[in-house]
Amino acid sequence: MSVEAIDDGTYELDAREIDGEPFGDIMAALEGLDDDETLVLINSFEPKPLYNVLEQRGFTHETTQRADDEWHVSITHV
Template sequence: MATVQADRTLDAREIDGEPFSDITAELDALDPGETFLLINHFEPKPLYAVLSKRGFDHETTQVADDEWHVEITHA
């Protein structure tokens, strides 16, 4: 599997508790043209509507049974 060359990366598996505020902070800091890679232990389906509403595109890849990569960019 090719590794995404992201400008920003957040591994939500390392966060103790709810990672939503950490994710939104990364989205707020993402400049146009940059890529944000979210790594999670499950597919974060509820996040997709939030991303769309905030003007982001995403591409999700399952890389292991308990590892999902979500590549996020400005729409």
């Protein structure tokens, strides 16, 4: 898993680069996220099943589609 800092308080995780199921890597990245930080998840599809999990764990999200196969999900604490 490679979480990269893209600016102060914002980190990026490109799930397209993860070999296999990315759920564990995503949850690990969120566990290390401070209350005032943001994780930007990049995925090849809209990760709709993830949204309920985020809500249950105290996160909110904003999703934008950048290309047919590129979705960015900005995740922050509620």
